[in-house]
Amino acid sequence: TVFVMLFFFTIGTILLNIIFAIIVDTFGEIRENRKEAKDHLATNCFICSLERENFQQVQRDFNLHLDNEHNRLHYFYFFAYLKDAKASALSETERAVVKLISKRKFLEFFPIGRALALEEEDNPDELYKEHMRLEVVELKEALANALRSQEEHFKLSQETSRQLQSSIAEIVKQVT
Numbered sequence: 001t002v003f004v005m006l007f008f009f010t011i012g013t014i015l016l017n018i019i020f021a022i023i024v025d026t027f028g029e030i031r032e033n034r035k036e037a038k039d040h041l042a043t044n045c046f047i048c049s050l051e052r053e054n055f056q057q058v059q060r061d062f063n064l065h066l067d068n069e070h071n072r073l074h075y076f077y078f079f080a081y082l083k084d085a086k087a088s089a090l091s092e093t094e095r096a097v098v099k100l101i102s103k104r105k106f107l108e109f110f111p112i113g114r115a116l117a118l119e120e121e122d123n124p125d126e127l128y129k130e131h132m133r134l135e136v137v138e139l140k141e142a143l144a145n146a147l148r149s150q151e152e153h154f155k156l157s158q159e160t161s162r163q164l165q166s167s168i169a170e171i172v173k174q175v176t
Helices: 002-043 052-057 062-069 070-083 090-102 126-173
Strands: none
Touching: 052 062, 070 090
C-alpha cells in the first residue's frame, strides 16, 4: 500500500507540474503577444500602417503625424458624427463615406500606405497649414451653396406668401 500511495503521489505531482507548466507557458505567450501589439502600435500608424522609420528617412516627426494627420480619435469622432447626423445634413464626401461604411468597405476610406507628410516635400507645418486652408476653402464653398439654397427657399416662400395674400384678398372680396 505504501508503494501504491507513493506511485499516486509521484504521478499526481508530475501531472500537476505539467498542468502548471502549460498555464505558465500560456500566460507567457499572452504577455508576449500583448507586448508585440503594443510595440506595433508604438512604431506603426494605426490609420495608414506606415512605420516610424518611413518618417525618419525623410526627417518628418512621426508623433506629429499621429497627432495631426492620422489621429485615431478624430476618425472615431468622425464615424460617430456620421452615425448621428441626418443624411440631408451631410456633404457629398460624408455621404460617400457613409455609403462605403454601409457596404462594409472601411479600408477603401482609410489612406493605407499614404501620408501627407511623406507625399509632400514641404515643411510639415506648412503642409498642415495648406491642408487646413483647403478645408477652409471647401467649407466656404459649402456655406455659399447653403446660403444660395436658403435664399432660393426664402424667395419661394415670399412668392407663396404673396400668392396666398392675393388668394385671401379675392376670397374676402367674394364673401363681401
